[in-house]
Amino acid sequence: MDSESPGEENKTKSKTPRKTKESLLKQKSPAEFFAENKNIAGFDNPGKCLYTTVRELVENSLDSAESISELPVVEIIIEEMGKSKFNSLIGLVDRERIDAELYDDYETDKARQKRLAKEARAQEIQAKNAAHGKKVTAASKGAKGRGEASFYRVTCKDNGKGMPHDDIPNMFGRVLSGTKYGLKQTRGKFGLGAKMALIWSKMSTGLPIEILSSMRNQSYTSFYRLDIDIHQNIPHVHLHEKRENKDRWHGAEIQVVIEGNWTTYRSKILHYMRQMAVITPYAQFLFKFVSDAPDKNVTIRFARRTDVMPPVPLETKHHPSSVDLLLIKRLIAETSKQNLLQFLQHEFVNISKSYAERLIGEMGPDFSPKMVVKSLTSQQIVRIHQLLRQAKFDDPSGDCLSPAGEYNLRLGIIKELHPDMVATYSGSAQVFEGHPFIVEAGVSVGGKDVKQGLNIFRFANRIPLLFEQGADVVTRTAMKRINWNSYKINQMQDKIGVFVSVVSTKIPFKGTGKEYIGDDITEIASAVKYAIQQCCVQLKSKIVKKMQAREQQERKRNLSKYIPDATGAVYNVLKEMTHLHASKKSRYSDDNEELLRKVSAGLITKETLSEKLAKHVEQVDFEMALEYATQSGVSEEPRETIYIQSLEAENKAIDLCAPFFVLRVFQ
Numbered sequence: 001m002d003s004e005s006p007g008e009e010n011k012t013k014s015k016t017p018r019k020t021k022e023s024l025l026k027q028k029s030p031a032e033f034f035a036e037n038k039n040i041a042g043f044d045n046p047g048k049c050l051y052t053t054v055r056e057l058v059e060n061s062l063d064s065a066e067s068i069s070e071l072p073v074v075e076i077i078i079e080e081m082g083k084s085k086f087n088s089l090i091g092l093v094d095r096e097r098i099d100a101e102l103y104d105d106y107e108t109d110k111a112r113q114k115r116l117a118k119e120a121r122a123q124e125i126q127a128k129n130a131a132h133g134k135k136v137t138a139a140s141k142g143a144k145g146r147g148e149a150s151f152y153r154v155t156c157k158d159n160g161k162g163m164p165h166d167d168i169p170n171m172f173g174r175v176l177s178g179t180k181y182g183l184k185q186t187r188g189k190f191g192l193g194a195k196m197a198l199i200w201s202k203m204s205t206g207l208p209i210e211i212l213s214s215m216r217n218q219s220y221t222s223f224y225r226l227d228i229d230i231h232q233n234i235p236h237v238h239l240h241e242k243r244e245n246k247d248r249w250h251g252a253e254i255q256v257v258i259e260g261n262w263t264t265y266r267s268k269i270l271h272y273m274r275q276m277a278v279i280t281p282y283a284q285f286l287f288k289f290v291s292d293a294p295d296k297n298v299t300i301r302f303a304r305r306t307d308v309m310p311p312v313p314l315e316t317k318h319h320p321s322s323v324d325l326l327l328i329k330r331l332i333a334e335t336s337k338q339n340l341l342q343f344l345q346h347e348f349v350n351i352s353k354s355y356a357e358r359l360i361g362e363m364g365p366d367f368s369p370k371m372v373v374k375s376l377t378s379q380q381i382v383r384i385h386q387l388l389r390q391a392k393f394d395d396p397s398g399d400c401l402s403p404a405g406e407y408n409l410r411l412g413i414i415k416e417l418h419p420d421m422v423a424t425y426s427g428s429a430q431v432f433e434g435h436p437f438i439v440e441a442g443v444s445v446g447g448k449d450v451k452q453g454l455n456i457f458r459f460a461n462r463i464p465l466l467f468e469q470g471a472d473v474v475t476r477t478a479m480k481r482i483n484w485n486s487y488k489i490n491q492m493q494d495k496i497g498v499f500v501s502v503v504s505t506k507i508p509f510k511g512t513g514k515e516y517i518g519d520d521i522t523e524i525a526s527a528v529k530y531a532i533q534q535c536c537v538q539l540k541s542k543i544v545k546k547m548q549a550r551e552q553q554e555r556k557r558n559l560s561k562y563i564p565d566a567t568g569a570v571y572n573v574l575k576e577m578t579h580l581h582a583s584k585k586s587r588y589s590d591d592n593e594e595l596l597r598k599v600s601a602g603l604i605t606k607e608t609l610s611e612k613l614a615k616h617v618e619q620v621d622f623e624m625a626l627e628y629a630t631q632s633g634v635s636e637e638p639r640e641t642i643y644i645q646s647l648e649a650e651n652k653a654i655d656l657c658a659p660f661f662v663l664r665v666f667q
């Protein structure tokens, strides 16, 4: 019963306390919960909703193509719709404002004058700043009303696996349903993303989602237009049909119309796409933003840069030390194995037959290898759980994971930042709560459009993470736990790029928005620190060599600087000596006499002295460079490959051929 009748309320008032509305027991469906708390899934405001919708659709597309080892081709189109276009889409007639004062953005004439004057002043300051080369910030726009919503049709098309016809309604219309709950490295996990896009579309435009999909070798495509019943968390299908699939296309095309804000989230969306292209260089992306104002249109094609895909991540079994009571019960309910021995051996990783027998022996007299696993009592299951938590097991292997790979990471960094130097490192698999994980890192110094200080790029299961940077384990480690100075890197002045990619069967994201990995997991924090440090060690030796080369150049420059003065002084002394010698005021040894004769004959001049000294500096410098190169094993000089041809019998000459010359050596 929802509420009591007023009459009854009055009657009971004095006797029993009134039952308030809040104290009535109610239930909420998961869809209702997420609709009311959409921020925890990354749907905070219209701008962020547009960003997260794009993200969820793109990540589903990549998961889908990779699951069938298809090089991904993903097209994402955001079509901006003015209010009129949107209204005509839903069959609503545009209305002129009659009562202007009713509106949130209404301004009196006086207020308008005031605002315009303020804007003019701001523009003047901007112009002055620009003239003085100072940074110009975007001028604030005129007052904008709350109600001025922008609508966008977001379409994402891929060449992935597609979906079985009958599963589509639940995949898109039932919150917390998906195919990625297994123990496997995937971008998606919660069974929520696509549904949140639909819930937001329902909340902001009232429009359903449209899905076109076909699986490999399927003669038809499935078309669905569907909605979600938020209160019951069930799909509500408006239309579904099977259409002819002449081209045998496979993949999915999802279309949703939502409220958004391109202006505020444009740069985030483009950054996301760019970073996704960096970490997924084997995918081809076409991104389009289409507006009524053609100058706002954006088309970016992120070309495929390699045909080599990382291996497909494999589904793995649970590690015995990571399971809880609920999970053990579920595994027992779902297992096809008959007895306890088979169950332990086959439903977990790292339990061999002999180890399973030892474990069963340890469980106590109530247990035997042959006992029927489905007949275990609750107490017995608790005993199993206790033992699994205490016993020793080998760590899970990282073979089921699919890291980006050092090659891809390096490729991405070079493409993104064009750095002066870069180092990468790929760690071995480690474990957190029974889940294997791998950390890869890259650190770069210098580059184009890179700001001074730390520029951090984070990836988790090959998803770029753009929000909540401050609390993330990578940011904290890079800022607080790396002593950049000790690697000859200046944390404040150098342009440092830090790229870290973590892959795992379970990424411990904080929140369902998949925005960041917390800093409280020691295993991950220390692996991240180690990976960054390994890159820094490599960079340090490069930096030291560069510094030595620079010092050497400096020394040469300094020595050369004094050549004119030094030769001038020496030549003046020689001139003086020549005079003294000629006037017989001084006598010199034979060697010196010869020298003085050359000076008076004009064979030794200021110029010849200077030439000789310059040659000497050159020689000393060359010898030092050689010594340095032999010591450090580097040759900074450009090399030219030359090829030796076979000896010719007649003239016994060898031709050394380079692209620009041939050197013939006679014997």
Ligand SMILES: Nc1ncnc2c1ncn2[C@@H]1O[C@H](COP(=O)(O)OP(=O)(O)OP(=O)(O)O)[C@@H](O)[C@H]1O
Pocket (backbone or CB within 6 Å): 056, 060, 061, 064, 158, 160, 161, 162, 163, 171, 172, 177, 178, 179, 180, 187, 188, 189, 190, 191, 192, 193, 194, 195, 251, 252
């Ligand atoms: N483009 C697609 N191609 C094939 N299957 C898809 C596609 N998009 C969604 N799906 C299917 O729909 C399911 C639900 O997708 P949804 O985005 O709601 O959740 P998820 O990707 O499983 O997890 P998460 O909420 O973490 O993203 C997926 O598990 C997948 O099976």
